[in-house]
Amino acid sequence: MKMVTAVIRPEMFDVVRAALEVEGINGMTVSEVMGRGAQKGIALRFRGKTMPVELIPKVKIEMVVQDADVEKVIRTVRANGRTGKPGDGRIFVLPVESICRVRTDLDDPADP
Numbered sequence: 001m002k003m004v005t006a007v008i009r010p011e012m013f014d015v016v017r018a019a020l021e022v023e024g025i026n027g028m029t030v031s032e033v034m035g036r037g038a039q040k041g042i043a044l045r046f047r048g049k050t051m052p053v054e055l056i057p058k059v060k061i062e063m064v065v066q067d068a069d070v071e072k073v074i075r076t077v078r079a080n081g082r083t084g085k086p087g088d089g090r091i092f093v094l095p096v097e098s099i100c101r102v103r104t105d106l107d108d109p110a111d112p
């Protein structure tokens with residue numbers, strides 16, 4: 001299993017979530033976050049002055065999925081979260097050791 005963490009534009013979240021659902025990806029943790037990437041935030045020009053904005057709002061989607069589904073998740077986030085401009089986001093893939101459910105004592109390691 002892998003943890004796929006996608007940090008995307010907030011305005012792209014609804015369509016990305018809907019597309020993931022079509023692909024059978026339902027379980028996720030979603031957070032509103034602040035972040036920066038290669039551009040180190042942005043420089044806003046306002047009334048002739050330049051104001052640095054160090055952190056930009058993003059939405060972070062965390063999904064634990066089967067290894068076989070990682071490529072599908074990445075493809076879906078890219079296809080639906082892309083504007084083509086800097087700031088579209090990043091996707092991180094991490095190994096996951098195990099999962100368990102709180103409701104029962106049964107471990108269900110193969111079922112994210």
Ligand SMILES: Nc1ncnc2c1ncn2[C@@H]1O[C@H](COP(=O)(O)OP(=O)(O)OP(=O)(O)O)[C@@H](O)[C@H]1O
Pocket residue numbers: 007008034035036037038039056058085086087088089090
């Ligand atoms: N190295 C990193 N580590 C952790 N989070 C990161 C890293 N790089 C980017 N992020 C997160 O991803 C968000 C989106 O970054 P962003 O899309 O600007 O990436 P980028 O590498 O600058 O790509 P682009 O050139 O398309 O803007 C950031 O706001 C931040 O939350």
Ligand SMILES: [Mg+2]
Pocket residue numbers: 036037038039040086087088
């Ligand atoms: Mg950037």
